[in-house]
Every structure is written in structure tokens, then in C-alpha cells.
Amino acid sequence: MMAGGLSPSKPATEEIQNMVDEVKPQYEEKSNEECEKFEAICFKSQMVAGVIYFVKVAIGNDQYVHLKIFKPLPQKNESMKLLDYQTGKTEEDELTYF
Incomplete structure (x- = not known):
């Protein structure tokens, strides 16, 4: 993956x-x-x-939110942080940088 650019969208994994x-x-x-x-x-x-x-999350009743989560480098020994989120999303809304 290239530093700085957003990756293509991928299906969520167990890790995600x-x-x-x-x-x-x-x-x-x-x-x-x-x-x-x-x-x-x-x-x-x-x-x-x-x-x-950037993760698309289903929250029920055909409602979705987009989350912006920061995962620090392992040697930092810090926990993950929710940086930002967007509400009012649909299943069709594309994940974009925010």
C-alpha cells in the first residue's frame, strides 16, 4: 500500500x-x-x-455510519482511537476521505 493514499474498498474482515x-x-x-x-x-x-x-458500519434499520479509526504503530503501545464519524449514510454511499 502506498503511504498517504487511500486503498481500494475491501470487504470487512474479522480484524476490522x-x-x-x-x-x-x-x-x-x-x-x-x-x-x-x-x-x-x-x-x-x-x-x-x-x-x-475508514469503515462503513451497519447500525440497523438500513442506517449506516462511516468511522475514521486510527490504529497506531505497534511499538507505540497505544489503543485505537475513533478520530471522526459521519452519520446518515446508506448502503450505497462510497467511503471517502473525511
Whole structure:
């Protein structure tokens, strides 16, 4: 993967779902919304000093959110951070940089 550019969209993996599960409490706190469903659908990534993941997440009732998650380099020994999110998304909305 080229540093700086966004990767093509890929189907979510177990690793991506685990990341989404880890930042779910951060999303619920920031959005003031509890989500019964929080299922990763697809993702794009961007190499920086770590990796930024843009993930489309189904939250139920045909509603989707896009999450921007930062995963630090392993040697940093830091946890993942929800940098930003977008609500009001649909299944057809493309993941883009935000």
C-alpha cells in the first residue's frame, strides 16, 4: 500500500470487525447514541504513522455510519482511537476521505 493514499474498498474482515467493536464505546459516547447492531461492512485504509481506517458500519434499520479509526504503530503501545464519524449514510454511499 502506498503511504498517504487511500486503498481500494475491501470487504470487512474479522480484524476490522474487532477494531470496530473496540471503538464502539467511543462512537456511542461521541454520538450520544446506543447501537444494538454495529457490523463492519467494508473498509479503506491509509498508511500514515500507523494506519487510518475508514469503515462503513451497519447500525440497523438500513442506517449506516462511516468511522475514521486510527490504529497506531505497534511499538507505540497505544489503543485505537475513533478520530471522526459521519452519520446518515446508506448502503450505497462510497467511503471517502473525511
